[in-house]
Amino acid sequence: MTKLRKESIIIELKGNKYPNYNSLITRLIDFGYTRVNMVLDPDEFSVRGNIIDIYPESHSHPIRIEYDDDMIDRLNSFDTHTQRSLSKLKNTSFSKVDIDRKKKFSKPETLHSTDLLSEFFEGDYIVHEKYGIGQFMGLERKNFLNKEVEYIVLKYHGDDTVFVPLTQLRDIYKYSYNNDLPKVNSLNDGAWKKTRAKVKKSSENLAKDIFIIQKLRIHQKGYSFKEDTVRQLELEGNFEHVLTKDQASSIVEIKIDMEKSKPMDRLICGDVGYGKTEVILRAAFKALESGKQVALLVPTTILAEQHFKIFNARFKPFGYTVKVLSRFRQKGPQEETMKELKENKCNLVIGTHRILNKAIEFADLGLILIDEEQRFGVSHKETLKRFKKLVDVISVSATPIPRTLYMSLTGTKDISVIATPPKSKKNVLTYVGPHYDNIVNKAIKDELKRKGQVFYIHNRIQSIHSIKIKLLKQHPEAIIKVGHGQLNEKELQELLVDFLNKKIDILISTTIIENGIDIPNVNTIIIDRAEQFGLSQIHQLRGRVGRSDIQAYAYILYSKNKKLTKKAEDRLQAIREYGSLGSGYELAMKDLEIRGAGNLLGKEQSGHIVSVGFGLYCKLLEHSINEAKGITTKSKKYIDVPMDLITINPQYIPNIRERLSIYRRLLRLQKRDDIKGILNELEDRYGECPSEIYENFEAISSYRE
Structure with a gap:
């Protein structure tokens, strides 16, 4: 592709050297700038009355020009995140858009913009x-x-x-929803009034139940773990990173709970890669130092293996035995582990729901750690409830819970929130744009060049193998494998283990590959046909990279020639804002929080969230909890x-x-x-x-x- 010939538009206020209003708009279009409602990215311009905003690729900030007829009245730079003017300029110049230019990346987490654009799209x-x-x-x-x-x-x-x-x-x-479209109410049948009253009543009952559980727990007798030992301080001193403020406060909260004589039941919430593992690792060591056994329950076999590597490396120097119960282990060693648990020769066991099997006996279990509890079945949860009456329990979730809900539940449920990323965690640089093969191939080439691996998300099984053939032609040296829902669980797990062990360079998969898998060497993700995904899905997919201190990249690509529906266009606009503004980031978090709230409050309340919508549900629940606490809700x-x-x-x-x-x-x-x-x-x-x-x-x- 040939580069466009360099030409410039020059604006000098002194001597009135600049094009007139209409001429500037015409030349911007000729120069390849895209006209938009609001300028967010390089190579865009917008027109609002007498004001023209332009973002030249060569400028650190976009510029704002205000005309009075054909005379320039004002020339400023401005901030895309706030859309407010920064400094006055006397002159500026910019060239044609270079179509071979470097891709535009943005960092959504750092921005806040709900004050700029309403979250309501027509038809929402x-x-x-x-x-x-x-x-x-x-x-x-x-x-x-x-x-x-x-x-x-x-x-x-x-x-x-x-x-x-x-x-x-x-x-x-x-109204945020994860799957099915909601049923629209009628104004004539009174159904909404009944629904709202039912949810209000249920939220009042839930608030009362929470308080009854809390009172019962105060009177339950559990084991009081001893204060930190010298060895505990030594283990913690070996951690190679500085704890974040949230990690440190969560650890303090857990230790205080463990030293009390009532059983602990605490939930730790935090986004992917925010350091939850270190928090539970220190809690586990504290339990071991008091002579108790620890069980770490995880939803998948591969996570069991990953946690084993981390815990074993840190605990072995202190003489503790860490074992795994999973399908990846032979029958003989598994039976040996079960025997050691019964005889108190195994201190910490990591595994899937097999740990809950009645055949497994512990000599002196003191602490259960549960990773992503909502992913376990009903019968497993019932078994866990019985355990919770006897031992200390910490549940860990990567699905956030809403701040409003967290605040209103404070004092009724023990929750630690880890909301700040570690200093070493770099923002995932995000590119949102149409799918061009040269962008995909360059992204893969750059990642493989630095000895990294690539996730390629393509959510159609029918065409997933043709993507593999296409990529192999461009990257014949790469080992490329495909993962999708038609593989059985064992095949999927083996595929992931190979990916983890760097035996695969590019893994093309549907969204079947679950979150929570820590593969530090995968630092580029390509999301194909992005218009088919919701924001929360995009956010979670993007969270699969950037799990180490290496700079990670996410390419959110949409079909370039496809005629999109109004819904898909709105979704794309929201994704574009997610990449540039960060308003979509907040919306994505909202979608995830709905799931988090459902996980926290149970199936019945999840149904109520669906029936009245999440925002109103939170308001009703907060009001009910405050009533149960005897607090009068003051409106702002x-x-x-x-x-x-x-x-x-x-x-x-x-x-x-x-x-x-x-x-x-x-x-x-x-x-x-x-x-x-x-x-x-x-x-x-x-x-x-x-x-x-x-x-x-x-x-x-x-x-x-």
Whole structure:
């Protein structure tokens, strides 16, 4: 592909050397810039009234140009994350887009942007506290008190439509769902009222149950582990990394629990690669130092083998025996391990649900560690419940739980949250774009060159082998294998062990390969046909790389020539924002949190989350728990803004999602002074406000706080 000839657009304020407004737009298109609603990435430009935003590849920040007719009134750089101006410029220049340019990577974790774009796309399912589950259909202007104001349009069963005043935006939640589409409510059958009442009653019962369990646990007698020994301090001193603040506080919480005489039942939540293993390793050692045995229960055979390597390496120098019970071990050694457990010759055993087998007897079990408890079956969970009455238990989950839920459960359930990544953990650099073979081949070539391995996610079994043939032509030296759901469990496990042991360079697989597998040498993931995935899936897939201190890369690629449905286009836009803005990162976390909440609260409550939506469910549960605690729930004090003062003319801010985000911020105002900040931002991003906005904002600032 030939490079485009270098040409430049030069802007010098001194001497008025620059193109006029229309000429600049025409030249930007000729230069290969992509016109978008909001500039987030290099080689994009946007037009809003008199303002043109441009992000030249050669610039560290994009630039904002405000025209007054054909004269430039303002020239600034600006920040993509906040969309606010940074510094004034006197001149600038930029060239044509280089189509062979280096790929654009972004780091979503560092950004926060829900104040820039509303999470509502047209057609999204939402929950209104009063009307129930419906669909968001956009905004519509209607007459109110002889004034044109905007209403939120919600569609319900049949032809039912509700025009909701903007002041009720706080009562509307995005309905997040993992699998099936929700059933839209009717406005005429009273079903929503009954559903809401049922969920409220259930959340009240749950809150009471939590307190009963807590009171019972206070009176239960368990084993009190002794204080830290010198050997404990020695083991902890051997750790080659510095603990994060969250790791350190989790360890302190666990040790305090272990030294108490009541049985511990603690949950540790933390994202993939945030250092949960070190936390449970120290707890296990503390139990061993008190002469007790420890069992570590994991969902898969490969995880058992991985944990064995880590625990054995750290515990062996102190004379402790660590063994594995799994299908990868021969029958003879397994029987030997069972004998040693009974005779107290094996100190720590790691394995799958086999550990729960009645044939396995422990001489003196003191602590059970459970990795991803929600992945075990009902009968295994029942067995675990019996264990929990007798010994200390720590459950570990990589699925986050929502902050609101965590805060409201504090004091009722013992939860440690590890929310900060280790310092050595680098952000996964993320590229979002159309699928081009040269991008894929370059990504693979770069990874193999540094002796790394590649995950290639392709979710169609019918065409997965043709991907292998295609990649082999480009990379004949690479060992490429395929994994999918038609392989049996043993074949899949063996495939993963080979991948872990660096016997495979590229593993092409469907999403069947589960999370939680720690393969530090895999630092490039290619996600094919990204438009077919939800954000939470993308986030979890992306979490499979970056498990060491080596820089990792994720390529989120969508089909380039396919005509996409409105839903797929919206999803792609959200993925693009995930890569650039980080707003999608928050949405992805929300999706995962729903799962986390369901895991934490059980099957019945999961059903309730589905029936009223996650946002409203959290609100109801928080209220019920506070009632059970005897705490009066205080709602935040916002300035009471009348709806006729909120409306912004669509000609001034044409994008619905941008307008909605401003409306939401106006409804969250707690101080009159905050209105000035929003007004300054509007002038910066969209140019001079229409007189109507100045008048409305002036009126809002005179309202009581």
